[in-house]
Amino acid sequence: MPLRANLLDELSRRQLQCGAWGALACSDQxxxxxxxxxxxxxxIGSKTRVGAExxxxxxxxxxxxxxxxxxxxxxxxxxxxxAVMALSDSVPATPSRLKxxxxxxxxxxxxxxxxxxxxxxxxxxxxxxxxxQYGWPWFPGTVSWVVPTSFSILALKQAPCTxxxxxxxxxxxxxxxxxxxxxxxxxGGWNAGxxxxxxAPLAPHPDDTAVALLALAAQKDLPLVRQxxxxxxxxxxRLRAPASLAWAVLALAAHQRPVNSLxxxxxxxxxxxxxEDTGTxxxxxxxxxxxxxxxxxxxxx
Amino acid sequence: xxNSRREFVVGVAGxxxxxxxxxxxxxxxxxxxxxxxxxxVAILNLNAxxxxxxxxxxxxxxxxxxxxxxxxxxxxxxxxxxxxxQAINTHHLLVVAAAESFRRLGAKxxxxxxxxxxxxxxxxxxxxxxxxxxxxxxxxxxxxxxxxHLRRIRLEANYSGMKYLWLPRTMLEAEFxxxxxxxxxHHWSGVTLSMKNMFGTVPGIRYGWPKNIxxxxxxxxxxxxxxxTVPVHFVIADGIVAMEGNGPLQxxxxxxxxxxxxxxxxxxxxxxxxxMGLEPRRIRYIYESxxxxxxxxxxxxxxxGEPLVRPQTxxxxxxxxxxxxx
Numbered sequence: 001m002p003l004r005a006n007l008l009d010e011l012s013r014r015q016l017q018c019g020a021w022g023a024l025a026c027s028d029q030x031x032x033x034x035x036x037x038x039x040x041x042x043x044i045g046s047k048t049r050v051g052a053e054x055x056x057x058x059x060x061x062x063x064x065x066x067x068x069x070x071x072x073x074x075x076x077x078x079x080x081x082x083a084v085m086a087l088s089d090s091v092p093a094t095p096s097r098l099k100x101x102x103x104x105x106x107x108x109x110x111x112x113x114x115x116x117x118x119x120x121x122x123x124x125x126x127x128x129x130x131x132x133q134y135g136w137p138w139f140p141g142t143v144s145w146v147v148p149t150s151f152s153i154l155a156l157k158q159a160p161c162t163x164x165x166x167x168x169x170x171x172x173x174x175x176x177x178x179x180x181x182x183x184x185x186x187x188g189g190w191n192a193g194x195x196x197x198x199x200a201p202l203a204p205h206p207d208d209t210a211v212a213l214l215a216l217a218a219q220k221d222l223p224l225v226r227q228x229x230x231x232x233x234x235x236x237x238r239l240r241a242p243a244s245l246a247w248a249v250l251a252l253a254a255h256q257r258p259v260n261s262l263x264x265x266x267x268x269x270x271x272x273x274x275x276e277d278t279g280t281x282x283x284x285x286x287x288x289x290x291x292x293x294x295x296x297x298x299x300x301x
Numbered sequence: 302x303x304n305s306r307r308e309f310v311v312g313v314a315g316x317x318x319x320x321x322x323x324x325x326x327x328x329x330x331x332x333x334x335x336x337x338x339x340x341x342v343a344i345l346n347l348n349a350x351x352x353x354x355x356x357x358x359x360x361x362x363x364x365x366x367x368x369x370x371x372x373x374x375x376x377x378x379x380x381x382x383x384x385x386x387q388a389i390n391t392h393h394l395l396v397v398a399a400a401e402s403f404r405r406l407g408a409k410x411x412x413x414x415x416x417x418x419x420x421x422x423x424x425x426x427x428x429x430x431x432x433x434x435x436x437x438x439x440x441x442x443x444x445x446x447x448x449x450h451l452r453r454i455r456l457e458a459n460y461s462g463m464k465y466l467w468l469p470r471t472m473l474e475a476e477f478x479x480x481x482x483x484x485x486x487h488h489w490s491g492v493t494l495s496m497k498n499m500f501g502t503v504p505g506i507r508y509g510w511p512k513n514i515x516x517x518x519x520x521x522x523x524x525x526x527x528x529x530t531v532p533v534h535f536v537i538a539d540g541i542v543a544m545e546g547n548g549p550l551q552x553x554x555x556x557x558x559x560x561x562x563x564x565x566x567x568x569x570x571x572x573x574x575x576x577m578g579l580e581p582r583r584i585r586y587i588y589e590s591x592x593x594x595x596x597x598x599x600x601x602x603x604x605x606g607e608p609l610v611r612p613q614t615x616x617x618x619x620x621x622x623x624x625x626x627x
Contacts, residue, residue: 143513
């Protein structure tokens with residue numbers, strides 16, 4: 001059986017009865033991030049995909065958001081961006097997706113509030129960033145970070161232009177993109193979102209960089225994007241961790257860089273099927289079929 | 302007269318309200334006083350990470366009346382990120398040596414568990430830091446606390462105001478939990494030792510990377526609430542090469558040549574802080590935790606192994622924490 005089919009088979013095997021996936025192979029706790037990633041790579045219309053979509057529809061909060069895990073409070077979490085992408089091919093899910101988009105538009109980092117903006121501008125300057133450029137936090141009540149901002153950008157770019165939210169989406173995309181550019185590491189690339197702390201530059205991480213570069217796929221010509229691509233290309237060839245390498249493959253493919261040799265390296269890792277983290281298995285499936293995966297993430301070359 | 306009477310009534314009401322408010326703040330913020338009568342701390346001298354580490358640890362553990370027979374032991378190292386040449390993480394040789402020691406002492410199982418706070422790709426941190434190879438060779442199970450099965454738990458102290466946290470099943474079910482911090486200064490919390498190390502138990506999948514809510518709720522306060530809820534049974538602190546300055550990631554390595562063992566995390570952290578040439582009572586979480594979680598005063602800590610000698614030059618700190626120096 002080809003590797004990708006083998007991994008998809010393993011994902012199907014791990015699907016819980018409720019249609020969701022646990023974060024780890026050994027867990028039966030439905031987690032939205034793993035469920036969304038696994039749903040994205042499952043074949044449209046398959047029993048696995050339909051089960052996952054039905055689970056996601058049941059798990060949506062009344063305010064339009066999704067929780068991080070089933071049974072969590074109903075405030076919502078960053079995974080809302082993944083959920084709307086995972087439901088993008090389901091026509092019956094359209095009203096739920098629209099509610100999800102509306103929630104995402106109103107969900108922002110704490111620095112969007114004038115008081116915290118003022119604090120970060122005047123008294124709390126240990127981390128270097130421009131509080132005017134805010135994106136999305138992981139959870140309500142915290143500041144913006146790179147990964148949730150990147151996935152929110154990818155999700156909002158897929159919002160149908162007939163949804164009546166065109167202008168607020170445009171504004172959030174513009175500000176979120178500026179936030180990503182502002183939070184980059186001085187040497188290029190991104191980590192969680194702190195480029196400089198106490199005057200000292202922090203190092204980038206390959207997976208955070210990859211996800212940010214996916215969100216910035218339309219900004220190919222910016223010097224910072226080119227510098228970050230160079231960092232990622234240099235790092236990817238040495239990566240021994242499947243998740244980071246998988247996201248790096250996707251990001252490089254989104255920027256039209258050659259990825260065949262990286263995909264071969266990915267395939268050569270031992271015992272991929274036994275990886276405990278379900279999100280990593282799904283990321284591998286995305287990376288082994290780049291063209292279709294980028295399309296699912298709303299990136300069209 | 303009417304005005305005076307009204308003013309009097311308002312004044313009395315105000316005083317009453319003030320009393321109630323100050324009374325509330327005087328109530329303890331913890332539910333149980335878990336302090337042992339006396340705590341025990343051992344300082345071991347070892348100048349480099351070498352094969353001697355296992356032998357040294359075995360000898361050190363005999364200084365404690367430990368009974369881990371048939372218990373599930375969870376080792377919680379500080380595994381944050383990786384940068385070549387930096388003393389960021391608890392050294393893998395110490396973690397492997399601890400696993401072997403507890404196996405020899407009859408533990409039912411030993412696993413290593415951590416939820417890195419900065420890096421989403423836990424496998425990357427394991428690979429780059431050297432843990433992956435050693436854990437595989439020694440057949441030690443690793444559990445990613447960022448993605449473990451979670452339970453919503455009411456916190457057993459209320460310093461941060463969080464009331465509840467989702468916490469990993471592995472930590473809640475651990476029969477013998479060993480916190481294995483790297484001795485470091487920290488730009489947000491002054492120091493990071495066995496109690497701050499417990500931030501790694503807070504799952505990223507629920508709270509993000511970094512676990513930003515803990516910063517917003519107060520780092521010192523969150524340390525107290527988490528450690529009140531997830532009891533640490535033993536501490537093995539890696540101070541062979543510690544970190545000073547702009548920790549926890551960008552500080553400078555500092556050769557201290559010490560391993561600190563303790564049966565009380567408060568006593569462990571107070572001792573580590575003294576070894577760093579800093580004053581434990583000036584660190585809020587140590588000061589507060591000495592009221593209900595453990596002992597920080599030297600008169601109620603049985604010091605075994607090597608003597609506690611403060612360094613001639615205390616650890617470097619970022620300016621915000623310079624008041625910790627003695």
